[in-house]
Amino acid sequence: GKEDPEEAFELIKTGEVETRIGASVAKGLTRFVGxxxxxxxxxxxxxxxxxxxxxxxxxxxxxxxxxxxxxxxxxxxxxxxxxxxxxxxxxxxxxxxxxxxxxxxxxxxxxxxxxxxxxxxxxxxxxxxxxxxxxxxxxxxxxxxxxxxxxxxxxxxxxxxxxxxxxxxxxxxxxxxxxxxxxxxxxxxxxxxxxxxxxxxxxxxxxxxxxxxxxxxxxxxxxxxxxxxxxxxxxxxxxLNQLTTKSSAELVQAILEGAEVAPELRELILHRAGGNPLFMEEFTHSLLENGTIQRKEHQYVLSQKPGGVQVPDTIQGIIAARIDRLEDNLKRTMQVASVIGRDFAFRILQTITGMKEELKSHLINLQGLEFIYE
Structure with a gap:
């Protein structure tokens, strides 16, 4: 169980978003650079x-x-x-x-x-x-x-x-x-x-x-x-080649908006991302989720030395690491859905997992974490 109350959501209708970029638009895109x-x-x-x-x-x-x-x-x-x-x-x-x-x-x-x-x-x-x-x-x-x-x-x-x-x-x-x-x-x-x-x-x-x-x-x-x-x-x-160093730095600042990005944090992201915009966003969100990036006053900083940051070096690895940090019930739902295919129907997933009301909650959580899109 949870020590504190959790915010609850009710599924009221099917969404019209069909693609990852469509989901990003619905949630709010990072500023376009380069x-x-x-x-x-x-x-x-x-x-x-x-x-x-x-x-x-x-x-x-x-x-x-x-x-x-x-x-x-x-x-x-x-x-x-x-x-x-x-x-x-x-x-x-x-x-x-x-x-x-x-x-x-x-x-x-x-x-x-x-x-x-x-x-x-x-x-x-x-x-x-x-x-x-x-x-x-x-x-x-x-x-x-x-x-x-x-x-x-x-x-x-x-x-x-x-x-x-x-x-x-x-x-x-x-x-x-x-x-x-x-x-x-x-x-x-x-x-x-x-x-x-x-x-x-x-x-x-x-x-x-x-x-x-x-x-x-x-x-x-x-x-x-x-x-x-x-x-x-x-x-x-x-x-379309990888972004230039200048455009990459602009993108990092756009992702971490609202405060300046510390130089050592910027260099870490630029070095690992290699100019790939999706890699940059996934990497940065991964660091935010595991607490490696913290905001102190008017600046985003690393909570540990750059050499001690343990993160995967590929987009697939970053996503896999994020999945590993999920609660077991969410991870199980993801695993079954992935076996069904890139697109899956709620009814089929419900039949395989044997879940009922809790399945809707799991899917809403996974959607909020941007692992799945409706």
Whole structure:
């Protein structure tokens, strides 16, 4: 038991946050630092798209270097109402899940929510398509199949698989191009290094049609991923390296806001983080949680000599060390959830753990500690 009263929370509804960066936005982001040249390149590509010249930009960098954050900051700079933004994500375990990022894009455009009934999904699609352009009515059968709905067009279901795939590619292409004719379209695909083969082939197909259309296609991926699009004249890559020492110091001060950062503390963080923004934030939060960083008057200082600070040297290690400091019941919940996968359903987790009311409390605590996001 606890010696002092604990603050209690009640779960009242499902949140809309789906990604780590989305959760960070909801909680409050650390001030954005550096990346001025990268942002200038993105805005230049956007200007070209506004004039009707389609562009493809690859945001390339190691995990945690800030690809998603740069994308978010660019989105925040878009003039409200002047652009359409759609986004798809690839997942680490999604290499065999065909059309995964494309389905994200379609669900977003048609405003399809989790739990929507089939008749409602069909209604949303038909109304949106007919409102955009009645000539696009032919895209409905391929979209119905992509979204695992009953296909109303019997003729479409009798086509060979290769023909249905061609129709699907054409349908998504026609929709995106027609949307871009209303206003410039910014289309982003995150974690391309995990993309499924079919979606990758579709992107190659779409890129071949972009030159004269108002679409900015942003592809976020790690350096080990290779693709055949680099030869296109309208393709450009932005390589995000680790932050400079100056930008890293700015970020440390932004994380530890409200007081000055002692020089030896700043040097410790900079040395261990190596310019990786995510590493810097996780490392700093880890030191705060274990009491290594303390605030004394108007300065953040180390509570012990730098040489005595025992911390892991990788992001995974830092997260693992934070998990090790959890209470056993929270740790157990984390372990079971991780076995289920990167995304897990409450019902499945409840069935496996055998927990009832206490499971909600554990998940709220883990969410507050930023181990999981809803």
């Amino acid at each position: 990346r001025k040249n990268s942002m200038a390149t993105l805005m230049d590509a956007l200007d070209r798209v506004k004039s009707g010249s389609g562009q493809v930009v690859g945001l390339v960098g190691e995990a945690g270097v800030g690809k998603s954050r740069l994308l978010l900051e660019m989105r925040n700079m878009l003039a409200q109402g002047e652009y359409r933004y759609l986004e798809g994500r690839c997942l680490q375990y999604g290499g065999s899940m065909v059309y995964l990022p494309i389905l994200d894009i379609l669900r977003s455009y048609f405003d399809i929510k989790e739990g929507d009934r089939e008749f409602l999904i069909k209604k949303k699609m038909e109304e949106k398509i007919l409102d955009l352009d009645e000539k696009l009515k032919g895209v409905l059968p391929p979209f119905q199949e992509l979204l695992s709905l009953k296909v109303d067009d019997e003729g479409f279901t009798k086509l060979e698989p290769r023909e249905r795939r061609e129709r699907a590619f054409e349908a998504v292409r026609d929709l995106l191009i027609r949307v871009s004719q209303e206003k410039p379209l910014v289309l982003a695909v995150e974690d391309l290094h995990w993309i499924d083969k079919t979606s990758e082939e579709f992107l190659g197909y779409l890129i071949g049609w972009l030159a004269n259309n108002g679409i900015l296609l942003l592809l976020l991926y790690r350096p080990e991923y290779t693709h055949p699009w680099g030869s296109k004249s309208y393709y450009n890559s932005i390589v």
